[in-house]
Amino acid sequence: MVSLTVNGEVHDLDIPDDMPLLWALRDLLGLTGTKYGCGIGQCHACAVHLDGVAVPSCLMPAASAAGRQIVTIEGLGAGGLHPVQQAWLDEGVPQCGYCQSGQIMAAAALLAADPAPDDAAIDAAMRPNLCRCATYGRIRSAIHLAAKERVS
Amino acid sequence: MTAQPLSRRSLIQASLAASGGLCLGFRLPGNAAARQATPAPESGTGSEPVAFTPNAWLTIGPDDAVEIALHKAEMGQGVMTSLPMLVAEELGADWQRITVRNAYGDPAYGSFGFQFTFGSTSVASSFMPLRIAGATARDMLIAAAAQRWGVDPATLATRDGAVIDRAGSRSASFGELAGLAATMAPPANPPLKSPAEFTLLGTPVPRLDAPAKVTGAAIYGIDVMMEGMLTAVMLRPPSFTGAVRSFDPAPALAIPGVRHVLEIPSSGPDVTGGIAIVADGFWAAFSGRRALAASVEWDLGPNAAQDTSSLIETFTALAMQPGPLAFADGMAEKAIARSTKTLDATYVTPFLAHVTMEPMSAAAWVRPGAVDVWTGTQGQSFVVMQASAIGGVAPDQVTLHQQFLGCGLGRRAESDVTGDALQISKNLGVPVKVIWPREEDIAHDFFRPMSVQRVQAGIDSTGAPFAWIHHTVADSAGITRFPTFIATGPEGDEIDPFQSAGLTESFLYAMPHRRIESTIARSGVPVGFWRGVGETQNIFVAESVMDELAALAEADPIAYRLANLADPTRAAAVLELAREKSGWDAPAEGIGRGVAIADYGGTIVAAVAEVARTDDGSVRPVRLVIAADCGFVVNPDIARQQLEGGALYGLSAAMGERVEIAAGGVAPATANLDGYRLLRFDEAPIVETWLVPSDAAPSGLGEPAVVVVPPALANAIYALTGERRRELPLG
Numbered sequence: 001m002v003s004l005t006v007n008g009e010v011h012d013l014d015i016p017d018d019m020p021l022l023w024a025l026r027d028l029l030g031l032t033g034t035k036y037g038c039g040i041g042q043c044h045a046c047a048v049h050l051d052g053v054a055v056p057s058c059l060m061p062a063a064s065a066a067g068r069q070i071v072t073i074e075g076l077g078a079g080g081l082h083p084v085q086q087a088w089l090d091e092g093v094p095q096c097g098y099c100q101s102g103q104i105m106a107a108a109a110l111l112a113a114d115p116a117p118d119d120a121a122i123d124a125a126m127r128p129n130l131c132r133c134a135t136y137g138r139i140r141s142a143i144h145l146a147a148k149e150r151v152s
Numbered sequence: 153m154t155a156q157p158l159s160r161r162s163l164i165q166a167s168l169a170a171s172g173g174l175c176l177g178f179r180l181p182g183n184a185a186a187r188q189a190t191p192a193p194e195s196g197t198g199s200e201p202v203a204f205t206p207n208a209w210l211t212i213g214p215d216d217a218v219e220i221a222l223h224k225a226e227m228g229q230g231v232m233t234s235l236p237m238l239v240a241e242e243l244g245a246d247w248q249r250i251t252v253r254n255a256y257g258d259p260a261y262g263s264f265g266f267q268f269t270f271g272s273t274s275v276a277s278s279f280m281p282l283r284i285a286g287a288t289a290r291d292m293l294i295a296a297a298a299q300r301w302g303v304d305p306a307t308l309a310t311r312d313g314a315v316i317d318r319a320g321s322r323s324a325s326f327g328e329l330a331g332l333a334a335t336m337a338p339p340a341n342p343p344l345k346s347p348a349e350f351t352l353l354g355t356p357v358p359r360l361d362a363p364a365k366v367t368g369a370a371i372y373g374i375d376v377m378m379e380g381m382l383t384a385v386m387l388r389p390p391s392f393t394g395a396v397r398s399f400d401p402a403p404a405l406a407i408p409g410v411r412h413v414l415e416i417p418s419s420g421p422d423v424t425g426g427i428a429i430v431a432d433g434f435w436a437a438f439s440g441r442r443a444l445a446a447s448v449e450w451d452l453g454p455n456a457a458q459d460t461s462s463l464i465e466t467f468t469a470l471a472m473q474p475g476p477l478a479f480a481d482g483m484a485e486k487a488i489a490r491s492t493k494t495l496d497a498t499y500v501t502p503f504l505a506h507v508t509m510e511p512m513s514a515a516a517w518v519r520p521g522a523v524d525v526w527t528g529t530q531g532q533s534f535v536v537m538q539a540s541a542i543g544g545v546a547p548d549q550v551t552l553h554q555q556f557l558g559c560g561l562g563r564r565a566e567s568d569v570t571g572d573a574l575q576i577s578k579n580l581g582v583p584v585k586v587i588w589p590r591e592e593d594i595a596h597d598f599f600r601p602m603s604v605q606r607v608q609a610g611i612d613s614t615g616a617p618f619a620w621i622h623h624t625v626a627d628s629a630g631i632t633r634f635p636t637f638i639a640t641g642p643e644g645d646e647i648d649p650f651q652s653a654g655l656t657e658s659f660l661y662a663m664p665h666r667r668i669e670s671t672i673a674r675s676g677v678p679v680g681f682w683r684g685v686g687e688t689q690n691i692f693v694a695e696s697v698m699d700e701l702a703a704l705a706e707a708d709p710i711a712y713r714l715a716n717l718a719d720p721t722r723a724a725a726v727l728e729l730a731r732e733k734s735g736w737d738a739p740a741e742g743i744g745r746g747v748a749i750a751d752y753g754g755t756i757v758a759a760v761a762e763v764a765r766t767d768d769g770s771v772r773p774v775r776l777v778i779a780a781d782c783g784f785v786v787n788p789d790i791a792r793q794q795l796e797g798g799a800l801y802g803l804s805a806a807m808g809e810r811v812e813i814a815a816g817g818v819a820p821a822t823a824n825l826d827g828y829r830l831l832r833f834d835e836a837p838i839v840e841t842w843l844v845p846s847d848a849a850p851s852g853l854g855e856p857a858v859v860v861v862p863p864a865l866a867n868a869i870y871a872l873t874g875e876r877r878r879e880l881p882l883g
């Protein structure tokens with residue numbers, strides 16, 4: 001039995017030791033906002049927050065996340081839109097949208113750690129997240145916008 | 153009509169408020185997907201609350217809600233917003249009351265008799281029919297109000313979801329009039345607005361799908377879940393011509409959660425059979441796949457020795473000989489000999505994978521007398537025909553539940569994964585969702601064809617292009633799967649028009665002698681339609697060769713193109729725009745610039761790429777300037793998204809993408825995202841997009857930028873380094 005704290009709720013799951021967090025979230029908890037893209041840590045479509053840090057959930061066994069605070073895209077905005085989600089709408093980022101949960105989780109974790117990141121810091125934080133629709137330019141603008149709105 | 157200022161933020165907030173917080177401004181695809189438009193009531197007094205459905209495109213409810221049918225796949229290109237805008241504009245609807253449902257099956261939704269989403273054609277092909285649909289409803293609502301008020305319809309108009317009289321003294325909402333409007337005769341030729349009258353079209357209306365896509369609420373095929381559903385993954389042979397010889401299901405079945413291991417036959421041309429591992433969820437199925445892989449014996453088939461270098465060798469040998477004639481103008485062979493200067497160059501473009509961000513996935517439930525399919529597909533009609541054939545039911549017993557597509561890119565025009573889901577569900581009698589692991593998704597893609605292209609060209613004494621013989625050698629997607637695409641060339645040969653796309657009628661330059669030859673290679677590697685299709689290889693070659701000719705003529709690359717356009721009407725303006733916005737005439741220290749231009753499906757698009765040398769001596773792209781004339785722009789923000797994304801998609805291919813073939817299949821080293829190199833965030837240069845203002849009929853924007861960036865990049869590298877790169881990828 002693995003006890004996971006996801007978006008503030010505790011779930012006790014009977015899962016094999018090697019099941020990645022991604023599949024526990026998607027298949028057992030029905031939290032399908034977190035996406036599968038490669039299963040090998042190369043695309044970060046599966047990014048979630050683990051104690052506030054963005055990590056790919058496809059490689060990490062769910063068991064190793066036990067007792068830690070897991071936040072998924074569904075739990076990001078407390079009852080409304082998180083400033084990063086709002087900035088994503090303001091800049092018109094999503095195209096197909098499939099990668100965007102992971103992008104938003106990465107950006108939110110970046111801004112929590114560095115409220116005013118420069119382009120180099122954004123590059124470093126966002127490099128792991130692939131977007132096949134190549135919305136990269138708007139993601140950068142949206143991160144700058146979210147940082148600015150937070151300050152003002 | 154007064155134009156309202158539309159800021160993206162105010163509209164988003166309005167739409168969030170109107171739909172109750174984070175609820176969606178549209179119906180999530182699901183059971184509503186296959187619902188047909190309700191027929192208009194036979195009679196009505198105008199007082200009972202009934203819905204008004206004047207045609208296959210819209211329904212107006214007594215509560216004023218306007219529901220618009222979406223017949224195209226939303227795969228990122230924005231049709232869920234841009235197509236409803238066409239209806240809403242002519243209707244005079246209140247945009248906040250628009251909902252959109254995925255719709256299937258009405259003959260009005262078809263192109264050439266099929267409902268599918270392809271070739272950057274959605275806006276262009278919908279521009280008139282959807283506006284006419286909205287205008288028809290508008291005139292019927294106006295007729296209803298005129299009857300109720302006893303006035304001349306000419307004194308009435310629609311605005312913001314109501315019929316008003318022009319004097320402004322009274323109004324009735326669409327919902328109030330719906331019942332009576334349903335009894336009005338549809339007008340034969342409802343007048344359409346002139347562009348000057350548009351209030352919605354031409355404005356950057358925020359995408360209706362964006363809120364669901366930032367909250368994780370958007371449902372893709374891979375996300376579908378239902379009671380009793382099992383999840384399957386496939387294990388296919390490592391080679392394209394392979395088949396299962398034998399396997400032992402026991403190790404897979406020993407994994408907790410694995411329920412079934414079954415062999416699945418091929419579901420169509422260029423699709424291999426394979427083994428399905430069916431389990432309670434993905435992880436058990438994937439673990440079962442790993443266990444099974446160790447026990448299975450494959451027959452690799454006749455092409456087991458095939459690899460990239462042997463294919464290049466074969467293709468190159470073919471390219472060196474004369475090939476089947478696709479297009480001829482003048483006497484090219486003789487003219488080469490009479491040219492003042494000539495070149496003879498061979499170009500190579502690799503096999504490419506689509507890598508839709510969402511790996512292939514579909515769910516199906518086959519039962520007696522009914523089949524349901526849940527997936528995001530570009531090939532709506534093909535999936536329904538397939539479900540009907542596999543499920544043994546009539547097409548109208550098939551319900552297609554269209555979901556969002558995690559990229560289409562041409563990959564989701566195929567129906568191999570739906571074939572898997574249908575066959576497995578038919579075997580087991582329960583709903584089954586199939587998810588292809590990424591390794592499977594790349595290894596069994598329908599690739600962009602590899603091509604070897606030889607060009608012999610010459611210039612005359614003034615430097616102008618004089619002769620051009622161009623031989624493309626590549627596999628044909630059409631020949632196995634869409635034989636009706638195959639044409640007969642001027643000398644009676646079998647020609648795949650996609651293989652010479654961009655080089656024949658839509659070629660932009662004038663020259664007296666031109667000959668295009670096109671050999672179908674038949675290598676057996678499965679190929680398909682990849683965003684930008686034939687032009688993505690051919691324009692790379694043609695625009696690189698134009699640059700080579702400009703260099704031979706010692707001319708500026710833009711000036712050279714301008715001087716030699718066959719029809720400068722639109723192309724010159726696009727080139728001039730790219731020249732101006734890129735600062736072409738002001739050289740920058742350490743920067744190389746390259747240009748390319750093409751006509752893609754009626755859209756004229758040009759790119760200027762800038763490259764610079766990095767500290768480690770490599771060359772990297774630093775800026776892309778895209779200029780396009782696609783006629784009237786329905787939604788300028790979505791248009792820019794398509795140009796930005798298309799430009800970087802083309803750059804990704806040009807820099808790093810390449811499928812390596814080994815032992816008759818995809819080399820494991822390029823079968824996942826560690827070895828198949830997609831462009832990453834920090835590698836993306838600035839992209840600037842510019843649109844030529846136009847009121848002409850719209851043409852597409854999803855693909856054009858894809859095709860011009862690779863040659864612009866190669867030409868920029870040449871400008872910076874003097875090195876002519878004739879093989880992709882360049883990074």
Ligand code: FES
Nearest residue numbers: 037038041044058
């Ligand atoms: S799915 Fe986790 S990194 Fe790609």
Ligand code: FES
Nearest residue numbers: 096097131132133
């Ligand atoms: S928006 Fe489509 S993959 Fe990022």
